[in-house]
Amino acid sequence: MNNDDVLAALATVQDPELQRSVVDLGMIRDIEITDDRLSVRLVLTTAACPLKGRIETETHQALAAIAGGRRVEVVMDAMSPEECDRLASALSEDARVPPAPFGPGSRTRVLAVASGKGGVGKSTVTANLAVALAQQGHAVGLIDADVYGPTIPLMFGMAAVAPESHDGKLVPPERHGVKVVSMGFFLEDDEPVIWRGPMLGRAMEQFLGDVLWGSPDYLLIDLPPGTGDIALTIAQILPSAEMIVVTTPQEAASKIAAKAARMALLTKHRIIGVVENMSYFICPSCGEKHFIFGHGGAFEIARAAGTTLLGRIPLDESTRSAGDLGTPPALDAESPVGAVFHEIARAVDALKPSPKP
Ligand SMILES: Nc1ncnc2c1ncn2[C@@H]1O[C@H](COP(=O)(O)OP(=O)(O)OP(=O)(O)O)[C@@H](O)[C@H]1O
Ligand SMILES: [Mg+2]
Missing domain, CATH: 3.40.50.300 (P-loop containing nucleotide triphosphate hydrolases)
Known part of the structure; x- marks a missing residue:
């Protein structure tokens, strides 16, 4: 098992509010895989996230499914205000996908x-x-x-x-x-x-x-x-x-x-x-x-x-x-x-x- 396997497993876990996977949102950090332990750090936009419990549980379950008997650890954390700003602007840019035919790759x-x-x-x-x-x-x-x-x-x-x-x-x-x-x-x-x-x-x-x-x-x-x-x-x-x-x-x-x-x-x-x-x-x-x-x-x-x-x-x-x-x-x-x-x-x-x- 490597980091990619872990990210693939976690791609199914969504932030319900942002409607994106925690992987896409860059919330998964510090993946550690040892013989008996599988741990990740999960950084939410805010420590006071009302959906914290739910995201934590789903992350835990997704990791348990691939852990192969290892102990699963999910360390909950929060983004810095700068990281949060960056994510917010990336999301607002994404929301404005230029309509075809003037989107990416357009010749116009x-x-x-x-x-x-x-x-x-x-x-x-x-x-x-x-x-x-x-x-x-x-x-x-x-x-x-x-x-x-x-x-x-x-x-x-x-x-x-x-x-x-x-x-x-x-x-x-x-x-x-x-x-x-x-x-x-x-x-x-x-x-x-x-x-x-x-x-x-x-x-x-x-x-x-x-x-x-x-x-x-x-x-x-x-x-x-x-x-x-x-x-x-x-x-x-x-x-x-x-x-x-x-x-x-x-x-x-x-x-x-x-x-x-x-x-x-x-x-x-x-x-x-x-x-x-x-x-x-x-x-x-x-x-x-x-x-x-x-x-x-x-x-x-x-x-x-x-x-x-x-x-x-x-x-x-x-x-x-x-x-x-x-x-x-x-x-x-x-x-x-x-x-x-x-x-x-x-x-x-x-x-x-x-x-x-
Ligand atoms: N080089 C020019 N010689 C003579 N008249 C001109 C010239 N350029 C523009 N005009 C005239 O000046 C007026 C204003 O031009 P135009 O409508 O193109 O300006 P605009 O910047 O688009 O104005 P708006 O800000 O109201 O949209 C028009 O009546 C236009 O015909
Ligand atoms: Mg004009």
Whole structure:
């Protein structure tokens, strides 16, 4: 008999509260097997565990069954607070298994597009990056996670598209080569949305798991502004998601940098780059670039977050109107703004995917 035999025997003993075996939970320590004695130390999460007696008895019985006449000893003990914390976080991570097809081993790179504040062009960047990636031959999905103000359907000109479902799963409507799911599909016009954390989490899980995505190369997520619930939920559901931060030059660089860094810290996501939007204005008559709001801010943010500046998008009237008309400028890779998005898409594609857990 060796330690593995002992662990195999004890794998049948469950902590009824945590619904896992005491072996999985790392509660079995110090196995000792001698000619006449078989002993283990059993560490519970707390010495005051109400189920202590029951777990002890079952452990004893499981060991007696394999002891071969040896005396069985179960020494009851408790975890240190640090061990307890570690177990709690491991269990909460396990509970959030990413829904297929974005789970472990998935080929899909998930890109979450975030910003420190609203109105900087997150949705514009997400939509155009998605279109550019699709035009470059990638299979692309897009989740509009801005449940407060979903604008992606408008930007894709699909406001009136009612999604179909198949076997209880949603078929994501496709536009400009991008499969799109948005809360906007499910809301009446002007219906106020008051979401609480758990509901948001559930909505995101459904967007990921209950939609027939296939296995796209890229899944882009347009986050709501700020560093709130959704970002954290996505972090929990999709620990391998990569983050792109959108900013404008006039934002107080240091403040936003701190926010972005904090968000990365909170979510443990890799920030793969910063996109500066509304960077400069191209003079329609002379073609010269005017950096109305100054420049250098986004570069500073990128440096503070330990990442790179992926690109600068000009302030451009046709970008705004194209957004409203459902024809993102990235559809035309030759247009001045479209070309910038295509360059950013290539830069993103060139970055090595983060390893899947
Ligand atoms: N480079 C640009 N040139 C001109 N207009 C732009 C540019 N980028 C975005 N806009 C316009 O600015 C407005 C805000 O952009 P967008 O909706 O993409 O921002 P957002 O960060 O997603 O906002 P929110 O925080 O509300 O979700 C839109 O009307 C959009 O068309
Ligand atoms: Mg938006």
